[in-house]
Amino acid sequence: MRRSQLLIAALCVLLGLVAPLIVRSDYVFQVLFRVSLFAALGLAWNLVGGYAGQLSLGHAAYFGVGAYGLALFSRAGIHPWPALFLAVLLAVLFAALIGGVSFRLRGPYFTLATIAFAEVLRLGAKNLVTITGGDVGLPVPGLFVKSFGRSLYLAAVLLTAVALGITAWVSRSRFGYYLMAIREDEDTALSVGVNAARCKLWVLLISAALTALGGGLYGSLFLFIVPDQVFSIDISVEMAIVAMLGGAGTILGPLMGSLILESAAELLKNLFHEAHLLIYGMLLVLVVLFLPEGIVGSLAHRLRRKSAIAVTAFKAPGTVPK
């Protein structure tokens, strides 16, 4: 199952990479950019929320720091690419701080603490007018000069590929098994010698770095950012929905989640204009009620059960002779 998920994911990335050969329209590029960006963000969230089971609703903090870091460092005269690198470092620093405080909390308290941190950053960006420009916003440099939209799209696809690679490694490595052990039962994991605090912090740092890269790309597309856009709780929620819809704790899940959610949102936005959040709400309720394991998770579950039945059917004649 894992192998087939990896195969499909690789195929998706490949399709994503050759898409510019076929697609010409700027509008389609924008939609595709959003799909691949949120696939990468969903994968980043999935590392913390899906594999380690730490359900953050504050990832907008890292997203926003990525975008604002890029804007601020390049305003200080640094070339955009090194500036993006510095922004990612800054986000990792924030993640160490936020993780250090909030990982001491569990369950709903952890989730609430992550929201509070993201909100503090949003309000800081709004109110520290001399540094961030406040609600007026900041200009962001374009990361590419030539064929802007297409290059940004390809960068997003590459980010997705990197996030997929990390996820594939996590799903099979000792580190990843530690994370899953923490997710299933933190106290038991601690009792058998898993250093839960360190594992959780490491995975958050990785996730924050990926999220900040996504934030930088996003800012670079719009060339301008305001606090209520990049630090918004809607970003955190959307990342979580993408991963939960596709299937938290699976490799392919966030990819499918983003493909479905973002294209559906785009279609419905054209149909209903303002009501696309209504669709998010309904999707959330439906997923929680009927697909708690997500699309990929439920499919995997069903396939596993089927193969389990097949195995018993094969063995049955030997053990129970008629």
Place this chain on the structure above:
Amino acid sequence: MMGARVDHFFSAVQAILNGLLTGSLYALIGMGMALIFGVMRIVNFAHGAFLMVGMYATYVLFQRTGLNPYFGFIVAAIQLFLLGYLFYWGLLKRIQGQSDFMQILLTLGFGLILTDGTQLLFGADYHQINLVLLGKNLHLGRQISLNAPWLISFGIALALGALLYFFVMHTMLGRAARAIAQNPYAAPLMGINVHRVQAFSFGIGAAAAGVAGGLLLPVFYLYPTVGDQFTLKAFVMVVLGGMGSIQGAAMAGLVLGVVENLTSLYWGNEWALAVDFVLFLLVLSLRPSGIFGSQRV
């Protein structure tokens, strides 16, 4: 020099009094959240949306029939009770026993549906109602004045808060709710119908948010996402008050109101919300049982 100091003193007193007036409404919102959290361990992300629905309900009543918001909030309370009650039976009950995050996502989704549904129905425009009362002030001495609508809502909130406290502490249903909060496994063995009590508590909690919405209508702008800020504030109150203690949440509401008003006075309005969250994070990491003791609902 002396006069300036006296002015400082009076503006601080004014801020504290205003804070208590705002805080009484916060207290009502926080008590509703604390009741829900105490009995069900559910973090209700739809709480602000409930408040918003209460505001719109009162607003529509005022526009259509001219009913004064200070009576209209009663209708809003009944509607919100039904909404919360039905939400419990229709959706929340189905995912009982699943992880906290599923409950968070469900209430979050329901809140989004309410908010965006309202936006579809009423548009995203800001509304405001004009009461004659709005310009009236009660003067205490030369320096201090209290705004009449805030004073009225303070009185109503205080009375309803006391009523809510009485309900939880001294009625059979309230006692059953506290029993469930104390031990959700033993409570049904003592003959308590857990689902009925939880549905009722959820309805009461939603109604408290709706009442606060109705009382806020005369003094606040009305728009579909108006409730969002109150959801986050309600969390802050529940954590400050000690998880699930309704009297703690009420105290925390008053404190929050005062802290916000003092912050606005000394650092500016834009920092008030940030101070809320910093307070929240400090309490959460230094004293997770809250600052008002650890007595549960």
